[in-house]
Amino acid sequence: SQTIHQWPATLVQPVGSPLSLECTVEGTSNPNLYWYRQAAGRGLQLLFYSVGIGQISSEVPQNLSASRPQDRQFILSSKKLLLSDSGFYLCAWSQLQETQYFGPGTRLLVL
Amino acid sequence: AQSVTQPDIHITVSEGASLELRCNYSYGATPYLFWYVQSPGQGLQLLLKYFSGDTLVQGIKGFEAEFKRSQSSFNLRKPSVHWSDAAEYFCAASRNDMRFGAGTRLTVKP
Numbered sequence: 140s141q142t143i144h145q146w147p148a149t150l151v152q153p154v155g156s157p158l159s160l161e162c163t164v165e166g167t168s169n170p171n172l173y174w175y176r177q178a179a180g181r182g183l184q185l186l187f188y189s190v191g192i193g194q195i196s197s198e199v200p201q202n203l204s205a206s207r208p209q210d211r212q213f214i215l216s217s218k219k220l221l222l223s224d225s226g227f228y229l230c231a232w233s234q235l236q237e238t239q240y241f242g243p244g245t246r247l248l249v250l
Numbered sequence: 251a252q253s254v255t256q257p258d259i260h261i262t263v264s265e266g267a268s269l270e271l272r273c274n275y276s277y278g279a280t281p282y283l284f285w286y287v288q289s290p291g292q293g294l295q296l297l298l299k300y301f302s303g304d305t306l307v308q309g310i311k312g313f314e315a316e317f318k319r320s321q322s323s324f325n326l327r328k329p330s331v332h333w334s335d336a337a338e339y340f341c342a343a344s345r346n347d348m349r350f351g352a353g354t355r356l357t358v359k360p
Contacts (some may be wrong), residue, residue, distance in 0.1 A: 143325065145293075181352075182340070182351065182352040182353050183294075183340070183350045185347075188347075227291075229293055229294065231294075233348075237282065237344070238282075238296060239282065239284075239300055239342075239348055240296065241286075241293040241294040242293050243258055243292060243293045243296070244291070244292065244293045
């Protein structure tokens with residue numbers, strides 16, 4: 140069966156520091172991968188999606204970037220965090236354009 | 251433009267009462283439809299999905315949803331709510347990309 144992992148689960152970072160969140164998927168090949176952000180009490184905002192290694196599409200221009208160095212690994216990064224980057228970050232995978240399955244999320248607090 | 255609307259931001263029901271969460275979509279053609287549930291601090295869990303066929307879809311945890319093409323709706327129902335159902339519920343639709351509603355927060359009164 141397929142599983143999706145995210146780490147870390149929680150992160151507290153100072154403003155201006157770098158960020159690296161990792162997402163890995165097991166049990167499937169060539170998945171579509173997604174990064175979402177969920178601000179407190181808000182819905183989901185799609186940040187990036189990837190249909191293959193090295194292929195990244197950005198939905199919202201901002202302080203963040205994404206990379207897909209391996210088929211089942213998706214990384215969300217920032218060179219300098221802003222206060223507004225605080226939130227709950229969710230990774231998801233799907234096959235083609237069908238059902239998305241979500242990871243447990245990473246809570247990021249930027250101070 | 252394609253969109254998903256959940257008209258109710260917050261719903262409170264008593265334990266044991268029935269539940270209906272509303273979802274409307276705006277798409278040129280019928281999309282795939284989904285309901286997810288999110289407990290605090292957790293990821294989203296798929297409750298059920300509709301691709302085609304029978305318009306009444308059964309999901310996990312005793313939930314069901316009915317697709318109504320004429321109303322562009324995909325409402326989620328449960329006949330008897332349990333305290334553990336308190337969570338945030340998201341409706342989603344997908345043609346080439348998935349769009350989520352803003353969510354409905356469910357509170358369950360004892």
